[in-house]
Amino acid sequence: MKRNIRVSRVFLYLFLIIVSFICVFPFYWMIVGSTNTPIQIIAGKMTFGSHFVENFHTLFNNYDMLRILMNSLKISGISVILILLIGGMAGYGFQMYKSNLKEKLYGFFLLTMMVPFATLMIPLFKIITKLNLLDTHFAVIIVSAVSAFMIFFFRQSFINYPTEILEAARVDGAGEFRIFFNIFVPSMKSTFAAAAIYSFITSWNSYLWPLIVLQSNEKKTTTLLISMMSSSYTPEYGVIMLAIVVATLPTIIIFFAFQKQFVQGMLGSVKQ
Amino acid sequence: MKKSIVCLLVIALFVTIFGAAGAEDSDGKITVWAWDPSFNIAIMKEAAARYEAINPDIKIDIVEMAKADVEQKLNTVLAAKTTEGLPEIVLIEDYNAQKYLQYYPGSFADLTTKFNYNDFAAYKVGVMTLDGKVYGVPFDSGVVGFFYRSDILAEAGFKAEDLKNITWDQFIEIGKTVKEKTGKYMLGFQNTDGGIMRIMMQSAGKWYFDEEGKPALIGNQALVEAFELYKKIVDSGIAKPTNNWNEWVGTINTGESASVTSGVWIVGSIKAAKDQSGLWDVAPVPRLSTVDSKNASNLGGSSWYILDKSADKDAAIDFMQKIYAGDKDFYQTILINNGAVGTYLPAATGEAYSTPDEFFGGRAIYEDLSAWMKEIPPVDYGIYTYEADAAIMAQMEAVCAGTMTIDDAIKAAEAQLENQIQ
Structure with missing residues (x-):
């Protein structure tokens, strides 16, 4: 019996090692690539090279990398705050309050998840031009600030919340906003952390909509920069790889910073 | 009621703040x-x-x-x-x-x-x-040159004169000799990429469509010959098969293949391999032999x-x-x-065009290339070039494998194209 367990352990580890190798390999190649020249990358060189400094100089001198990084951080940061605020409140409202229209409205919101973005793009673009918001970061943020998926996500994780706590607070005379911010949010920290990571990554990686509404070089985001660099008769692969490394760092940092909460959030915050 | 008024006010505020900032000054x-x-x-x-x-x-x-x-x-x-x-x-x-x-x-x-x-x-x-x-x-311009490694071709016994104004059939024969004598491939080749096919078609002044923009694949002799050449290039073993652009460029940079036939913009990629300086030369693009075709084309x-x-x-x-x-x-x-x-x-x-290029063994390649540029037969690309390309290349694998005749492949491609663009 014990032996069997040991043998299956070996296979389990073997399997996990292979899977983690497959997961880690692109990252390895990306980092290695950022230290090599385009020719070395094309030739399939898999070891660290000596061109990191050169690539670094090209990236930060020829392209406005720092500003573009700040643009992405600004858009993603503000988007996350708005998504947490709006999505959190909406999810809370849908779950905790009673109303006859509630479920119909909720169903309607969920339906909007089924409309592909491509069909919304042209009308949205027209609205944004009418509002004079073309080529502003606000145009990117406002569209991503309300997400039906996040409302759905919040509501689902709020289902098990013991409403007795809220009622007790109400009896003690706390207002609705105070209950939400001072009692509810702190106890659902991990749900909000999970939502923050998810929406940050979505916003950080968003591509199509920023492409359509952002017009000038100064407003660009990292995804647009990387895409621009790769479209070339002779692409500078080393520099592109480095740009991808730089663009990946914030997501990695945020993920590791919130990792514990993220896992908890996925499991559910409050247990009765 | 009060709430919705507040909401509206907030929205109005945002719009004015950001709206003013976003107005584009177009003067x-x-x-x-x-x-x-x-x-x-x-x-x-x-x-x-x-x-x-x-x-x-x-x-x-x-x-x-x-x-x-x-x-x-x-x-x-x-x-x-x-x-x-x-x-x-x-x-x-x-x-x-x-x-x-x-x-x-x-x-x-x-x-x-x-x-x-x-x-x-x-x-x-x-x-x-x-x-x-x-x-x-x-x-x-995407004027096409037949860029080749003069050292490898000399080793196989070919001089610059032997490579001028040749046909694709001669190109394949030369490739066979190169493979035999030096062990190098003549070219890197992705048989599902339509680049070479478009080069061949334009050299004959033909395209995938007729004057009204309707698909004209069936009965297009230039296309038939291009199909045959694709199969011959694969069958003859002179081509190193590649799967994508990077691998294809890689065959030049690593010295695996002796030539590349492409638009003039490829020169940037050729020159990226600085250790190959002085070893390159260029000749006019090979032409087709069964139709009226020039040693000039575009990609x-x-x-x-x-x-x-x-x-x-x-x-x-x-x-x-x-x-x-x-x-x-x-x-x-x-x-x-x-x-x-x-x-x-x-x-x-101008002067820059006549300056000898050391990378190409002292040849003023741009003078040659711009002379060939004037000879490129004009072609109406129509509006579905890429769709036609995809339809043709979808059949190429079967043709090269020998499981489909070229006639059938062209019929299938035309049917697919008709379907797609209606």
Whole structure:
């Protein structure tokens, strides 16, 4: 019996090692690539090279990398705050309050998840031009600030919340906003952390909509920069790889910073 | 009730704050959309600097994007029919130009009387002509060269003279000798890539469509021969099979293959392997043998278009006239700095064109290439080049494997194309 367990352990580890190798390999190649020249990358060189400094100089001198990084951080940061605020409140409202229209409205919101973005793009673009918001970061943020998926996500994780706590607070005379911010949010920290990571990554990686509404070089985001660099008769692969490394760092940092909460959030915050 | 009023007020506030900040000031600013930082964009920056020196009141703002992104944005803005957010000038790839001209009539400025189009390569002007009107400013040429490693071919017993003005059949025979004597491949080849096929077709002045833009694959002898050549290249073993662009460029840079036949823009990639300096040479592209065909063809290239409803249209036209159709020195600079062969013919006699290139064993390759450029047969690319390409290449695997005859493949491709474009 014990032996069997040991043998299956070996296979389990073997399997996990292979899977983690497959997961880690692109990252390895990306980092290695950022230290090599385009020719070395094309030739399939898999070891660290000596061109990191050169690539670094090209990236930060020829392209406005720092500003573009700040643009992405600004858009993603503000988007996350708005998504947490709006999505959190909406999810809370849908779950905790009673109303006859509630479920119909909720169903309607969920339906909007089924409309592909491509069909919304042209009308949205027209609205944004009418509002004079073309080529502003606000145009990117406002569209991503309300997400039906996040409302759905919040509501689902709020289902098990013991409403007795809220009622007790109400009896003690706390207002609705105070209950939400001072009692509810702190106890659902991990749900909000999970939502923050998810929406940050979505916003950080968003591509199509920023492409359509952002017009000038100064407003660009990292995804647009990387895409621009790769479209070339002779692409500078080393520099592109480095740009991808730089663009990946914030997501990695945020993920590791919130990792514990993220896992908890996925499991559910409050247990009765 | 109170809440909704507050909501409205907040929205109104946001709109005014950000709205004011977002209003675009379009006076005296020419916006350009383009791709490729080391080529088109670098060249446009050079042009902008030259124009701003003549006309300091104008500022030229070049927005850098990926090629697919330029197309996506242009489609969205034109489909939304807004005039805001339009650039003055946009770069469009030649194969796709007719698509934009025909899908969005009235969107591009009619430049017929603004430029002397006899000054530009004839094949290039055809690309941007619709119903007798010309809508663009011809830019870079994709004139094709048969670039080869003179050292490897000499080792196999071939001199430069033996490689001039040959047919593709001779090319394959030479390749076999090279493979036999040196062990090197003649070329890197992806048999599902339509590049070589488009080169072959244009050298015969043929394309995938008839004069009305209808698919004309069946009965197209140039296409039949191109199909046969694809199969022969694969069967003869002279080609190193590659799966993508990187591998393909890799076969040149690593010295695995002895030649590459492609647009002049490939020179940048060839020269990236600095250790191969002096070992390269160029000859005219091979021609077809069963149809009337020239040792001159084109692959890729793009041109500038001016948006008719953009705010500073007239300034943009003046800019293009002064630099792209007037400044010969500009064309020398971009040839030296970016390896760009312009299609403005008066510039092709300049000094930069006749300077010997050490990388190519002291040959003034651009002089040759621009001479071949004038010979390129004009072709109407129509609006479905890429669709036709995909339909044909979908059958190529079966043809090369010998499980399908070329006649059947062409019939299947035409059926697929008809289906797709209806």
